Amino acid sequence: MKTKMFALLALTSAMTAGTAVASETISVSGSTSVTEVMEVLAETYQQSNKNTFIEVQGTGSSAGVKAAKNGTSMLGMASRSLKDSEKEPELKETTIARDGIAVVVNGKNPVADLTKDQIAAIYRGEITNWSQVGGESKPVVVVTRDTASGTRGAFEDIMKLKRKVNGISVSAISQRAQVGNGNGVVKTIVANNPFAIGYISLGSVDNSVKALKVDGKAASVAAVQSGDYQVARPFLVLHKDANTSDAARKFLDWVVSAEGQKVVADKGYISVL
Amino acid sequence: MQSASIDTTAVPATGTILPQSGRRRDWKEQFFKILFLLAAIIGVLSLAVIAYFIFQESLPAFAEAGVSGIVTGTEWLPPALYGILPMIVASLASTIGAVAIGVPVALLTAIFIAEVAPKWLANIIRPAVELLAGIPSVVYGFFGLIIIVPMIQEWFNVPAGNTVLAGMLVLAVMILPTVIAVSETSLRAVPKTYKEGSLALGASPMFTIFKLLVPAARSGILTGVILGIARALGETMAIIMVMGNAPAMPGSILEPARTLTANIALEMSYASGVHASALYATGIVLLVFIMMLNGTLLYLNREKAK
Numbered sequence: 114m115k116t117k118m119f120a121l122l123a124l125t126s127a128m129t130a131g132t133a134v135a136s137e138t139i140s141v142s143g144s145t146s147v148t149e150v151m152e153v154l155a156e157t158y159q160q161s162n163k164n165t166f167i168e169v170q171g172t173g174s175s176a177g178v179k180a181a182k183n184g185t186s187m188l189g190m191a192s193r194s195l196k197d198s199e200k201e202p203e204l205k206e207t208t209i210a211r212d213g214i215a216v217v218v219n220g221k222n223p224v225a226d227l228t229k230d231q232i233a234a235i236y237r238g239e240i241t242n243w244s245q246v247g248g249e250s251k252p253v254v255v256v257t258r259d260t261a262s263g264t265r266g267a268f269e270d271i272m273k274l275k276r277k278v279n280g281i282s283v284s285a286i287s288q289r290a291q292v293g294n295g296n297g298v299v300k301t302i303v304a305n306n307p308f309a310i311g312y313i314s315l316g317s318v319d320n321s322v323k324a325l326k327v328d329g330k331a332a333s334v335a336a337v338q339s340g341d342y343q344v345a346r347p348f349l350v351l352h353k354d355a356n357t358s359d360a361a362r363k364f365l366d367w368v369v370s371a372e373g374q375k376v377v378a379d380k381g382y383i384s385v386l
Numbered sequence: 387m388q389s390a391s392i393d394t395t396a397v398p399a400t401g402t403i404l405p406q407s408g409r410r411r412d413w414k415e416q417f418f419k420i421l422f423l424l425a426a427i428i429g430v431l432s433l434a435v436i437a438y439f440i441f442q443e444s445l446p447a448f449a450e451a452g453v454s455g456i457v458t459g460t461e462w463l464p465p466a467l468y469g470i471l472p473m474i475v476a477s478l479a480s481t482i483g484a485v486a487i488g489v490p491v492a493l494l495t496a497i498f499i500a501e502v503a504p505k506w507l508a509n510i511i512r513p514a515v516e517l518l519a520g521i522p523s524v525v526y527g528f529f530g531l532i533i534i535v536p537m538i539q540e541w542f543n544v545p546a547g548n549t550v551l552a553g554m555l556v557l558a559v560m561i562l563p564t565v566i567a568v569s570e571t572s573l574r575a576v577p578k579t580y581k582e583g584s585l586a587l588g589a590s591p592m593f594t595i596f597k598l599l600v601p602a603a604r605s606g607i608l609t610g611v612i613l614g615i616a617r618a619l620g621e622t623m624a625i626i627m628v629m630g631n632a633p634a635m636p637g638s639i640l641e642p643a644r645t646l647t648a649n650i651a652l653e654m655s656y657a658s659g660v661h662a663s664a665l666y667a668t669g670i671v672l673l674v675f676i677m678m679l680n681g682t683l684l685y686l687n688r689e690k691a692k
Binding site for chain 2: 172173175176179251252253254259260278279281283284287288289290291292293294298301302305306308309
């Protein structure tokens with residue numbers, strides 16, 4: 114019995130020691146939207162750099178900024194521009210890609226084109242029926258993201274969905290809006306509900322939902338690149354030199370190189386080169 | 387090995403060697419008593435530490451918004467307003483609904499497995515129910531999102547099926563295994579002689595089940611219900627996926643709502659300052675509710691037993 118126990122103990126310690134040997138680990142956390150492209154970047158990078166292990170975690174943009182500041186992660190990801198309150202001199206921003214935010218509806222919805230003002234009014238809860246924007250006489254089911262989301266932050270900035278309560282700036286998105294905690298959840302809700310409207314990262318649009326034209330401009334990679342489609346935001350990677358290893362900086366350089374940007378473009382996002 | 391060494395000290399415990407061996411035995415007894423005590427303390431200590439930290443972390447929020455501003459406030463708009471009354475209502479409504487739907491089904495299933503079903507059928511149903519307990523809550527949530535939500539949309543003709551009702555239905559299924567397992571065990575624990583006596587007096591099997599077995603097993607069944615309530619109140623992932631999470635006060639069970647647990651899970655990752663503290667305050671309210679519910683049920687149980 115005892116020998117068995119010791120053997121087991123020895124075995125487990127040998128196993129944990131084995132995994133601990135894998136040399137460099139780079140921790141990356143933050144925006145769930147950036148996570149999608151970062152995971153592919155990490156996989157591609159690890160193929161040519163066998164002794165580097167990149168750990169990617171989707172926790173939301175605000176958490177990503179916080180992690181990069183206090184060093185819980187070497188690199189933080191954010192899918193919106195930093196707020197003034199978040200900026201610090203030592204915190205370095207690298208734009209690794211640009212992304213459009215697509216406003217999506219169910220494929221059965223005849224509405225195909227909305228203005229920014231109409232979208233903002235829908236999200237404020239002022240427009241509650243599709244007939245008010247030229248659709249069928251059906252209620253609008255508004256789907257938004259959780260407040261941690263960079264997609265929501267960028268969407269609120271672009272659509273000017275902010276209001277003041279007691280002198281503090283808060284979100285103006287209707288309290289009755291449904292909240293989905295991720296691009297995938299919003300997409301699933303919209304795909305299953307003929308009256309729903311949501312917004313998701315352009316890179317994660319597929320044929321389960323229909324992307325609307327905004328102000329007459331279709332959401333596409335080319336339109337974001339030319340500046341025609343204005344519902345767009347940067348994908349940022351944040352780091353402090355004090356908290357990062359050489360391996361992490363090398364990885365970041367690779368991401369903005371031609372090779373890394375090819376991965377970005379293949380994934381449907383807009384390269385910064 | 388352990389019992390053998392106790393025997394050797396216990397058997398020659400006569401005459402002159404008694405004091406010495408007695409002391410050795412005392413020492414051993416003492417050691418195990420302390421070991422048991424330590425094990426028991428770990429649970430209580432965890433509760434105390436969790437309660438202390440949540441309480442301490444929530445103080446800034448209570449200081450800024452006031453207890454009434456948080457507990458009876460109806461608007462959740464961080465960083466300005468921190469009212470969680472809609473979430474309290476949503477948590478209570480979804481739990482009550484889940485219990486109202488789930489407990490009768492679970493109780494009847496438990497009676498069926500324990501008393502009515504032929505052995506081969508019980509041997510199919512029991513493992514199936516146990517398997518239900520092993521399904522991760524995110525899978526329940528996905529099932530709810532794909533099956534129950536569109537179903538509610540169609541049946542009740544509402545624009546969105548992500549409603550309190552969807553939460554109730556998913557939770558009702560989720561509490562089944564707990565309530566069934568505990569109820570079945572307590573039904574089986576009722577002495578056979580009770581049942582035999584009742585049947586010998588000419589009572590029908592159904593009369594015996596409802597008038598004798600269920601009342602006799604009541605305390606165990608109630609324990610199962612309490613565990614089910616705790617599970618329903620504490621469930622997070624599945625609820626986030628099917629209830630819509632809108633922080634506004636739900637007007638009916640056909641409107642979306644956000645539970646206390648969902649509020650913490652949705653916003654914890656990025657909240658800072660008073661906002662984070664308000665989420666701890668949400669945790670305090672949740673803790674108080676669970677304690678109150680369990681306390682009430684335990685009290686009722688004891689009163690009825692008298």
